[in-house]
Amino acid sequence: MSPEPFTHEHADMHPPAQLSPDTSVPPAASKPATGRYARIFEIAGSAFFSVGFLARLPLAMLTIGALTLVTSITGSYAQGGFAAGAVGLGSALGAPLLGYLADRIGQRPLLLGTAVANPLMILAVLWTASQLPGGGPLAAVLAAAFAMGASSAQVGPLARVRWMSLTARDRTGQELGTALSYESMADELSFVLGPALVGLLAATVAPWLPLALAAALSATMVTAFALHRTVGAVQPSPRRRRPANGKARASKDRAEGVSWALLALPVLGMVAMGTFFGATQASLTAFGGSFGIADAAGLLYSVMGISSAAAALSVAFWPEKFSQSARWVMSAFAMTGAALLLLLPGGVPEMLVVLFILGIPVGPTMVSIFGIGAQLAPRHLMGTVMTLLASGTVTGTAIGSALAGPLAEEYGHGAAFWVSAGAAAALLVLGLASSAAVRRAKKDPA
Template sequence: MPRSHPTIVFTLFLVVFLDLVGFGMIIPVFPFYAERIGVSPSAVIFFIGLYSAGQLLGAPLWGSLSDRIGRRPVLLFTLVANTVSTWLLAYADTGLTLALSRVVAGLAAGNISTAYAYTTDITTDATRPKALGLLGAAFGMGFILGPALGGLLAGGTDENTASLTRVAHTAAILSLAALVLTALRLPESLPPEKRRQPHAPRLSPAVFLSRPALRGLLTATFVVISAVALMQSALALFSAERLGVGPRMLGWIYAFSGAVSVAVQAGVIGRLTARFGARRLAVTGVVLVAIGMAGIPPASTIPFLLISLAVFSIGSALFNPSISGLVAAAAQPHERGGVLGAYQAASSLGRVVGPVLGSGVASLAGLGAPFVLGAAICLGGLIFVARDTRQAKSETAAGS
């Protein structure tokens, strides 16, 4: 298969984009959906964390499996599971069925590690930052159109008049479209000779953590994503209580944040990486994320909130592709799925810990407290980003 073939890269972009639009549609309506079937407001953040708990289990599983059997079968199976889980959400009428739909969706979303591995399979060191930025832009665009579309489809100005089931049905249809596109347009990216052989020992996340450089990168990912998830899980409730916004306006707020992220990742991340290097961009991204989070609690108007979210989104757009590129560079082709699975597992663990921590802090100190704590935690990740990314590059060169 031609390496970094533009058509294949763009097709993968579309697959991830469609899947993420469906996911993004759920975000602004989920708190209202959960409360409508009897989940208390304080427990909503916990239910959001269930999705990441499933992703935590799925990411290393799918990444490692794709190293053995190839990327395409894993992508196809997980897209089927995601479609089913979203339809289950449409018919959820108890806390148990709601929780089941979120866990299954999270397990399926662990396929992001496989999508990242697919991207690294078809790119070179020179073209990889731009391709990873494009993949990140698919996430960002999913968060532009997804929440906005979800808010529009829900309709109404409050939770009592919104049609939340319609949103879940549409999200399932988009996941099904991503499945069809994968089946028809995405060839296998990992040839048999580059796969991990059946007799080779299983590479678990614990194996990668034994490598000092990867341990630092994965720890940095966990710390920063914990802080980000803590903020994201509290944003909907904060905006509703402090600013009085409903599902539709909240969708536009998320869309704005996604637009800023896309502008950075699709437009300039490749050139910035070539000029400044991934390590510097990762460090800068962490600082901007922390500043953006710290600016949210004082926000008393929507424009003030949008300014803080813009700073946050620029930082996130710099950090995510930079740290994932550094992790990918620290892996050999036959283990890249497993390494990126460990990276996604670290991200997912952060998305589990962050909402749980945010729920506790919000109940004790109010809805503004999670953002301040998140900024402080995020800055703690600077220690690992600045210290270990140079070592990752040197270890990779020594092992190749």
């Protein structure tokens, strides 16, 4: 069944339905708005939510876990930063590959493979790091950290692919919109809870314990996610042969509603979003340091994550006539204005208020970008595209940290917060470009 390439009344086109929809689930167009979240619990089953959330926690723990472990062993923030960077680089490069493999061989075997490989790589990090006091090479730790990041299960993106299939019969798009809102909320909470859990365990027990817990969660909960019944809704797509005639391939892509130029916009949007995250984290560390509480930067940052998660849930109840592109533009505009408020606080209480306000447009922006990515993704590469969006966030986070960190050290946190504001402005520009491109493509699908 081919998607409707830019011929829908709104920009909120329903994503392609090639993913073997769950025919046991009746359409719910008549369901009241207040029952939308109850509806997705009916579709996937309550176990899907607890398993999916716990399965994505290891990914949120690995970067800061490596940073904490190596820093505690060596006493060097630089070496700890190198280890964290290796994890991020591995995740950014490995995520699209894992998504592609999930599209080709299916989610279940791919996830079962990561449930074995990732805990082994985590153990490799723990072992190589333990050799550092005796003269062990840092290069071995970095290689293990890279492999640890590259092999981490991309639960959030793959869960979104399942939702695209499970909700394919709902032509209103309400069920998918609700599911994507939930997934963004779950991502936000995991990246708030994960680092907090690492800090708590490392401070109260031992620096190695957070990574050990991540290994246990990866082995058990990723396996449970791989075996959950919803995995059967997504069928792998065998690799297609490249047509001898390039024009034939281009024609086929157009017939399937594929626009690679358009698809680059949400991917770049997630890079800008990641840049915003990385810059804000680095800037808040410098801001906290000016009050002697640099270690509390994660707690400050979590305030934005909480309001962002709550706002993401609200997107399911936004008017249907409010297109995904318009939501992106509006939310990014609000983000840009709120990011400028970061320059104003002179104390921690004021900063907490600003961060709470700033988080409100962040969640809806993420939901909108993932929604547009789902609409534009080629039917046979859904997993690849979803993991590309996720890896864009990781890549952007590294960029934001690299830009804001030196500025904060040289000129103070005020200068570093300009990177956050610039990233939000870039999101607005990309949103406007996406909106214009979608309108143009609707008028001329060819």
